[in-house]
Amino acid sequence: MTDTKDMIAEVCSWIEPDLQKVFPDELSDDITVRASLYSLLAGGKRIRPCFMYQSARMLGMDPDEIKIYAVALEMIHTYSLIHDDLPSMDNDDLRRGMPTCHKKFSEGIAVLAGDNLLNRAYELLFSAKDHKAGAYIAGLAGINGMIGGQSIDIDSEDKKISLERLYELQRKKTGALLEAAICTPCIVAGCPDDIFETMKQISLHIGLAFQIKDDILDVLSNEEELGKSTGKDERDNKQTFVTMLGLEGAKERLDEEISGAYDKISYLKEKGYDTEGFAALTRFMAERTF
């Protein structure tokens, strides 16, 4: 656990300087740029960059080769949080232990800051070497991926949905960007199909595990540790893996997803890949308390 925290800290110091520089200096006074950077630099676990970094390492790449994709992905993730937190969406006041973007600035500026981060991410992706990777990330961020999941989410409010539908929702809403994090290095490296497919399976397990753990923490953790509102799912009458499977059922399912991921990681290890860092990060996902 301590080692993993060190590893996360290492990835943070790897990526933070690049996140700080995503907008040109001469725009540093612009209100939308300030709001965008406020949210982008608010910390957080940087889970997606961590997975992309470890995935690149596992494939024997220099992580710097995929850094620009990790930066763009973190910008896309941050825009989605800013818009999700809006009063017309999840109406959250607290994020990563700080006031949400619309609380700190205004709703109008928060809408614009989200748009700005999304658009800027694509400017970066067009400037990057591998446009196949850009296209791949765009597909996972959109209506067939993250936005599709948000759409199911917003459409499910005050409706009873099936467990199947909840899986689809979360596979897209949370899973798609984790898939982008884990599999983009495969695209850049030009991995053979079976490796790409294995990595994709791993990412599906990790995406679900991540969301189940989030749902569990919403019940068991406290605001101080988590840095965002807790007990919110119940207050909002939200259907989660905990409400559907019960707390014990959710924990069991989390274990199953983590085991599923480990099985596939073992397959890669047998193939000769150095899976140590990636496996540790996966374990951390299941054991984290924030």
Place this chain on the structure above:
Amino acid sequence: MTDTKDMIAEVCSWIEPDLQKVFPDELSDDITVRASLYSLLAGGKRIRPCFMYQSARMLGMDPDEIKIYAVALEMIHTYSLIHDDLPSMDNDDLRRGMPTCHKKFSEGIAVLAGDNLLNRAYELLFSAKDHKAGAYIAGLAGINGMIGGQSIDIDSEDKKISLERLYELQRKKTGALLEAAICTPCIVAGCPDDIFETMKQISLHIGLAFQIKDDILDVLSNEEELGKSTGKDERDNKQTFVTMLGLEGAKERLDEEISGAYDKISYLKEKGYDTEGFAALTRFMAERTF
């Protein structure tokens, strides 16, 4: 005028079928897709596709070569309208003669529909042949272009701004996407620098003329003809070219910008380009009543 209306109708029938197909059939029931298409297919003048079409014609291209960029640009334009119309931004109920997206659906869905159109535009741009064109459009849509203009706009509320600042605001907010419409065909065709630079100058004149005309119509037109709320600038205490220059001053400035555009168009005509359609569209911009 009648000829130009026919020409606009021709461009509409050229692009509408492609706009209808920007999302896969199997997602046609998705609430966010429905909201996105509601706004994308709500009509409008299709000014940007018209200019891109005429620009391509002028350069001797088959317009179909640039159609995918015109589609993406119209999606980017539409997303910006959906977000601009939100209560936290301009708070508009009427757009193109119909309820705005958040009025028809909900605020949350309107935020997501805008995100969806923007992201999908980039999926299309990555699937297109010319990534230089995609990068160019992304730059003009972002913080150095349209979003930058929106940011100045939101930051200028209840502040006195200079005429210079208003020019900068509108050059970015309205001008940037018109520049993208007019100059993207130059990128795709690989025009020589002097032609690209001339087209860029033309687009700056047309962008300003378009906004000045909009400000004039907000004062002189009525809701039925314009298809959106009028008299709004005054109610919102907005600084426009009419409030800054007076109605007559704004009309004079409009004439100057149109003359400036014509001068450059004549230069292209002398060079042997067939400028007829483009020039007619430019005249229509100045004379339109909607």
